[in-house]
Amino acid sequence: MVPADPAAEGILPPPELDPDSEQRIQMLSGPGPQREEGLARLHDLLLRIARRELQRRGGRLQITGPELDDLAYQAAADALLAIVGKLGQFRGESRFTTWAYKFVVFEVSAKIGRHFWNKPAVRMDTEDWERLPGRFGLDPARETERRDLAAAVHRAVDEHLTPRQRQVFVAIVLNGVPMDALVAELGSTRNAIYKAMFDARRKLRAALAANGYLDDETSRHS
């Protein structure tokens, strides 16, 4: 993985703030009553965004009613705290509200990740390799090839991945643990888990290509 192009990031000077952003920053940086009003307005906005974001994802999550509302309040409150703490880092690259929405969307993801373990449908300490063919849609009609490839993936996992990469692979691929739930369970970050899986994918592809299970050409592009 490579960093975003810092040149592209630094080409333009910080733009002038739009009136709404300027007003919100002034209120949040202002004296007591003004700041309180700014915080209340922002919290109200964050709460509405959090509710809708949870509803948008809700069908898949089966989170509704008071539980959804509770998560929305938690996400809005934590996002507000984060925004206030990082107010000095707002660089005016976007509208203030867009920057603020980002915090509440991230908080919604984190809350959903932790919520997963309230009623976990899977466990972290199991390794059912029989699930592997199904996870990758390996055609049951091609039973011999299917079994052979699944065994090759299992072997590559055992031989080429570090213990951490293996743990992440088993949790996400075999056990179907959502990434943000795994982040919460391991006390890690999304970036660290993604990096572990990214490196695992590269290693597995190289191992499978070396053994003739995948095309070398696609391996070169990876």
Place this chain on the structure above:
Amino acid sequence: MNGWPVLERFLRTDPRDVGCAEAMDLLHVYAELVAAGAPAAQRYPGIAAHLAACGPCGEDFDGLLTAVRDPVQ
């Protein structure tokens, strides 16, 4: 082709992928560019590559874009 498209897709990695931290840092900028119809993926190919590969960051981007386009004011 080897006949295992799901596995192929899963194992395919893009060297331009900037990872979650970089993508999350600039997601508000990227979302406004997309909302404005600007060529966001051309300006930030590493973020575009990441959002295409990372389900959770892609989900966050969809949520942020929804909020930018319709902020429920």
